[in-house]
Amino acid sequence: MIRTLAISIITLLTAFVYSCEKVPAEESPATTLPDSHQEEQDKNDEDPVDSGVNSKTLVVYYSFTGNCKSIVKSVKDNIEADVLEIQPADEGLDYAADNYAIGSSLIAAIREKPDDAASYPAIKPVNRNAADYDTIIIVTPLWWSNMAAIMQSYLFQEGSKMKGKKVGLIVSSYSSGISSVVADARRLIPGGEFHEDNLWVNNSNRSQQDALVKEWAAGFQNNTDTMPNTIKITVSGKSLPVVLDKNKAAEALVAALSEAPITYEADDYGGFEKVGALGRSLPANDTQITTQAGDVILYSGNQIVLFYGTNSWSYTRIGKMEYSTLDELKSFLKAGQGIINVTLSL
Numbered sequence: 001m002i003r004t005l006a007i008s009i010i011t012l013l014t015a016f017v018y019s020c021e022k023v024p025a026e027e028s029p030a031t032t033l034p035d036s037h038q039e040e041q042d043k044n045d046e047d048p049v050d051s052g053v054n055s056k057t058l059v060v061y062y063s064f065t066g067n068c069k070s071i072v073k074s075v076k077d078n079i080e081a082d083v084l085e086i087q088p089a090d091e092g093l094d095y096a097a098d099n100y101a102i103g104s105s106l107i108a109a110i111r112e113k114p115d116d117a118a119s120y121p122a123i124k125p126v127n128r129n130a131a132d133y134d135t136i137i138i139v140t141p142l143w144w145s146n147m148a149a150i151m152q153s154y155l156f157q158e159g160s161k162m163k164g165k166k167v168g169l170i171v172s173s174y175s176s177g178i179s180s181v182v183a184d185a186r187r188l189i190p191g192g193e194f195h196e197d198n199l200w201v202n203n204s205n206r207s208q209q210d211a212l213v214k215e216w217a218a219g220f221q222n223n224t225d226t227m228p229n230t231i232k233i234t235v236s237g238k239s240l241p242v243v244l245d246k247n248k249a250a251e252a253l254v255a256a257l258s259e260a261p262i263t264y265e266a267d268d269y270g271g272f273e274k275v276g277a278l279g280r281s282l283p284a285n286d287t288q289i290t291t292q293a294g295d296v297i298l299y300s301g302n303q304i305v306l307f308y309g310t311n312s313w314s315y316t317r318i319g320k321m322e323y324s325t326l327d328e329l330k331s332f333l334k335a336g337q338g339i340i341n342v343t344l345s346l
């Protein structure tokens with residue numbers, strides 16, 4: 001009875017709060033903005049102001065209420081980077097006042113004419129040149145489902161300098177999904193090499209922000225700086241290099257091997273392969289393929305197949321062993337001789 005009454009009161013209160021909002025529920029911005037303008041000014045004073053390039057990576061951010069600024073601190077704990085804060089030329093505007101009226105009209109103008117420079121609010125001059133960096137990480141709030149107008153202004157101006165560069169995207173919203181922000185980023189950074197995992201921080205996961213950023217940063221860096229393109233296979237003290245394909249399975253295998261080598265048992269099957277359980281699953285993306293001798297294949301998500309013959313099946317290729325002759329490969333894999341111990345390492 002008391003529980004039913006409590007639920008009814010909460011439901012009524014929630015309905016009341018949303019009825020006071022002008023925006024649709026799925027786009028409702030944070031109803032309370034942190035009172036952090038002085039705190040922001042203090043944090044701004046810590047930001048680098050010189051225009052020298054110290055790193056290969058540039059983190060570019062805009063933050064109205066401090067959430068993205070806080071995300072940038074987490075990023076800096078994990079990635080060596082220079083930082084550029086984008087600031088509107090018009091100081092002191094309250095984009096959230098009057099049910100987000102200013103923010104709403106800025107976004108509406110860009111949506112109406114995205115190719116017209118006049119649609120974008122003016123920003124202060126920037127003291128970093130994106131062209132000097134290999135990697136750009138954009139940290140931006142979401143406004144009305146789109147990228148915050150101030151960040152869009154920066155990218156409209158500078159995005160073309162990011163062609164061919166590795167680009168990461170981190171978006172902070174109250175609750176709205178970020179697909180339109182991703183679309184904005186791709187429109188404004190033509191030719192950017194986008195990291196496929198975007199990080200979305202929102203009010204439900206903000207308390208785990210540090211851990212989320214840490215995990216995202218590890219994936220982002222694995223994918224860029226540290227992903228080796230070979231691993232090693234060792235059988236009975238002899239080793240062959242494996243040239244890796246570029247896919248999630250290979251990435252996950254490298255990540256596992258960076259912690260420790262993996263040894264597993266493999267046995268002959270079908271007169272064309274040595275197959276064995278890896279002891280863990282890797283992300284499969286199976287397609288029908290005809291394998292060749294030397295192929296290193298993920299089968300069923302958790303088994304590794306080393307081919308000394310061919311077979312047609314739905315597999316995910318991880319890479320290919322480098323060998324000189326088929327006889328050498330067969331001897332290395334002890335083809336037809338039963339169980340062997342295989343060690344994979346970096």
Ligand SMILES: Cc1cc2nc3c(=O)[nH]c(=O)nc-3n(C[C@H](O)[C@H](O)[C@H](O)COP(=O)(O)O)c2cc1C
Binds near residue numbers: 028095172
């Ligand atoms: C003008 C404006 C519009 C916003 N629109 C949305 C929205 O449509 N959906 C949403 O979930 N959050 C919305 N928000 C909330 C922000 O995305 C969210 O609070 C974000 O974390 C702010 O980042 P910041 O503190 O770095 O400025 C809006 C905020 C503003 C100021």
